[in-house]
Amino acid sequence: MSEKLRQAVGESAFVEGEAAIARLSKDYYWYSPVLEQELAGKTADYVIVPETEEELKQAVMAAVIEKIPVTVRGGGTGNYGQAVPMTGGLVVDVSKLTEILEIGDGFVRVQAGARLREIEKAIHETDQELTIYPSTFVKATVGGFVSGGSGGIGSVTWGNLWDGNIISAKMITMENELRELTVSGPELEPYIHSYGTTGIMTEVTIPIKPKSRWVQQIYAFDNLTDALDFSRTVSEQGKWKKRLVSVMEAPISAFFKPLKKQIGAADQALVLIEIDESNQERLEEEAVAYRGAAIYTVSADQYRKGIGISDFTWNHTTLWALKSDKTWTYLQNFFSIDDLHHQVRQIKDRYGDDVLLHFEWLRDKGRLVPAALPLVKFTSKEQLYDVIRFFNEIGASTNDPHTYLLGAGGWDMQMEAIAQKKKENDPFGLLNQEKIPDAASIRGTTNV
Numbered sequence: 001m002s003e004k005l006r007q008a009v010g011e012s013a014f015v016e017g018e019a020a021i022a023r024l025s026k027d028y029y030w031y032s033p034v035l036e037q038e039l040a041g042k043t044a045d046y047v048i049v050p051e052t053e054e055e056l057k058q059a060v061m062a063a064v065i066e067k068i069p070v071t072v073r074g075g076g077t078g079n080y081g082q083a084v085p086m087t088g089g090l091v092v093d094v095s096k097l098t099e100i101l102e103i104g105d106g107f108v109r110v111q112a113g114a115r116l117r118e119i120e121k122a123i124h125e126t127d128q129e130l131t132i133y134p135s136t137f138v139k140a141t142v143g144g145f146v147s148g149g150s151g152g153i154g155s156v157t158w159g160n161l162w163d164g165n166i167i168s169a170k171m172i173t174m175e176n177e178l179r180e181l182t183v184s185g186p187e188l189e190p191y192i193h194s195y196g197t198t199g200i201m202t203e204v205t206i207p208i209k210p211k212s213r214w215v216q217q218i219y220a221f222d223n224l225t226d227a228l229d230f231s232r233t234v235s236e237q238g239k240w241k242k243r244l245v246s247v248m249e250a251p252i253s254a255f256f257k258p259l260k261k262q263i264g265a266a267d268q269a270l271v272l273i274e275i276d277e278s279n280q281e282r283l284e285e286e287a288v289a290y291r292g293a294a295i296y297t298v299s300a301d302q303y304r305k306g307i308g309i310s311d312f313t314w315n316h317t318t319l320w321a322l323k324s325d326k327t328w329t330y331l332q333n334f335f336s337i338d339d340l341h342h343q344v345r346q347i348k349d350r351y352g353d354d355v356l357l358h359f360e361w362l363r364d365k366g367r368l369v370p371a372a373l374p375l376v377k378f379t380s381k382e383q384l385y386d387v388i389r390f391f392n393e394i395g396a397s398t399n400d401p402h403t404y405l406l407g408a409g410g411w412d413m414q415m416e417a418i419a420q421k422k423k424e425n426d427p428f429g430l431l432n433q434e435k436i437p438d439a440a441s442i443r444g445t446t447n448v
């Protein structure tokens with residue numbers, strides 16, 4: 001045990017016991033059978049859970065002196081092993097740094113360990129709500145979302161993390177003289193989705209919007225084409241006030257066991273929607289034009305009381321599939337809005353029910369995109385990368401979720417800016433080691 005570290009933060013901040021340390025060294029990388037093998041057994045030497053920002057800073061300063069690698073952990077719900085300490089060292093669990101520091105008109109400033117659901121609850125008191133959040137918002141922290149996520153519920157209207165959904169962040173560096181930086185605007189770029197490799201986030205300010213009365217609905221269609229066309233109309237037209245538009249190919253709903261009674265035979269394509277209460281009736285009429293109908297509604301009064309429709313969307317869809325059958329895994333793709341039906345046909349012709357299509361409509365830099373988290377029956381790494389190659393060949397570009405390397409496998413990341421910021425803020429290379437690949441290994445990993 002590092003004596004400096006123990007003196008810096010005190011006994012009580014350390015997590016005791018091998019099992020607890022092993023658990024806090026993992027995230028949800030097991031969704032990927034590839035990562036499950038590659039990351040097995042990677043464990044921290046120590047885990048601390050600081051209670052104050054001051055304690056966090058003391059730990060960071062001690063780690064710099066002793067050159068101990070540091071990996072920050074929020075809720076630990078990342079899917080790519082982002083929070084796994086590749087070289088041991090110290091995991092800093094920030095989940096006790098949860099203070100809501102300031103709620104203003106159109107913004108909220110919070111400590112980075114605050115969970116997104118708790119933030120939304122607090123801002124509801126002022127009749128405001130979050131713009132975007134992941135479907136894991138019960139467990140996920142805002143710092144973890146900014147540092148390791150991308151988008152989620154709300155992205156169909158407000159875009160993803162790079163689309164103005166962060167106002168500013170306070171970062172601390174890992175240098176001999178710890179610096180505290182407040183970054184905003186374009187300066188945020190090397191910190192967003194960079195896995196905490198360029199600094200430790202202590203505070204985040206995010207934009208918030210006037211609260212709506214959301215209704216959740218499931219619409220059923222006899223075929224995927226109609227479901228996609230309906231979902232495109234809702235996503236595209238500004239007259240529908242929406243927070244979520246997800247599309248599931250027919251057999252996927254068989255995995256949604258808690259909704260069995262509402263869904264029935266699981267032989268229809270589904271569109272899962274969150275829409276403002278004032279739009280509900282008109283939307284039900286609109287669905288008729290696409291030969292669809294609402295089969296289940298959670299009223300605005302029941303929103304977030306018990307299991308909701310959004311608990312089956314984004315990467316929760318994959319979770320429900322995995323609960324039924326461990327051989328499912330998933331991809332992340334951007335389909336082409338103009339070639340969507342053709343791309344779908346090519347995939348179905350080639351893979352049949354070994355690939356099941358699940359779409360999440362979102363805005364990316366203002367452009368509407370049919371993004372997807374397709375389920376893929378896994379047989380081997382080679383087969384998985386064959387599927388990825390095929391998706392890329394037909395123009396449904398992949399962000400590979402089966403690599404822990406930042407920026408590898410299709411992600412459009414500003415790796416040079418990240419490398420530069422890392423040099424400035426983490427000159428000893430202690431933060432989340434081995435997550436930033438060199439250019440050669442990026443080429444090697446994608447296989448695409």
Ligand code: FAD
Binds near residue numbers: 083150
């Ligand atoms: P962690 O997993 O704890 O950390 C994520 C990364 O950020 C790690 O690299 C960690 O080192 C770093 N980090 C954490 N806190 C800090 C900090 N304070 N300073 C610096 N670095 C830090 N993601 C989406 O984007 N959208 C979704 O809809 C979505 N749905 C999901 C559904 C399921 C069922 C699962 C398992 C995952 C899903 N994810 C989704 C992935 C993940 O849940 C989110 O990205 C989530 O926001 C991560 O938050 P976290 O607090 O758990 O972060």
